[in-house]
Amino acid sequence: MMKNKQSFLLALLGGVILLSQGITGSIGFFAYLSLVEGIPELVNLVPLINMLIWVLTAIAMTGGLGAIVGGYLLTTNRTGTGKFVIGIAVGMSLIGLILNLIQLVWLYGFTSALDLFAVSAQSLGFVGVILTILARRTAKTD
Numbered sequence: 001m002m003k004n005k006q007s008f009l010l011a012l013l014g015g016v017i018l019l020s021q022g023i024t025g026s027i028g029f030f031a032y033l034s035l036v037e038g039i040p041e042l043v044n045l046v047p048l049i050n051m052l053i054w055v056l057t058a059i060a061m062t063g064g065l066g067a068i069v070g071g072y073l074l075t076t077n078r079t080g081t082g083k084f085v086i087g088i089a090v091g092m093s094l095i096g097l098i099l100n101l102i103q104l105v106w107l108y109g110f111t112s113a114l115d116l117f118a119v120s121a122q123s124l125g126f127v128g129v130i131l132t133i134l135a136r137r138t139a140k141t142d
Contacts, residue, residue: 004074007139011071011086014131018064023093023125059085060092067132074139083136090132097125 002008059066066089073082104112 002075003142004079004139007074007135008071010131010135010138011067011074014090014128014135015064015067015071017124017128017131018067018090018093020064021125021128023063023097023128056088059088062089063093064089064128066090067128067135071132071135074135077142079139079141083139083141086132086136090129090136093125094129094133097129 062069066085070082070084070086070089073079073085076082
């Protein structure tokens with residue numbers, strides 16, 4: 001019997017919703033890690049940090065696909081890796097959704113932003129994010 005079956009199904013459903021709505025993460029956050037290049041004591045770490053930025057950016061850009069892959073990893077003995085992949089992919093998607101919601105409130109006011117939010121793909125995006133976060137939280141590590 002497959003372990004973390006319920007978590008996988010939640011991640012799969014959430015990932016499909018994220019993919020169908022085109023929700024992906026904002027990768028600009030990881031660019032701040034490259035500021036290490038200006039610190040002389042850490043110059044030897046620059047290649048490692050650049051590789052880390054590349055990997056984190058690739059995971060964040062996947063959004064729903066990352067949630068599905070992470071959900072699959074939850075069913076294997078790589079549960080910790082699955083939780084990490086879901087955390088990065090969906091965490092960045094959540095940040096992107098929140099920033100878009102703040103922008104709606106800023107531009108249109110609170111009431112109008114709620115009206116726009118109710119009919120937009122963002123509301124489904126939040127459902128996908130919540131499902132994948134639940135998948136991550138309910139997965140049992142053996």
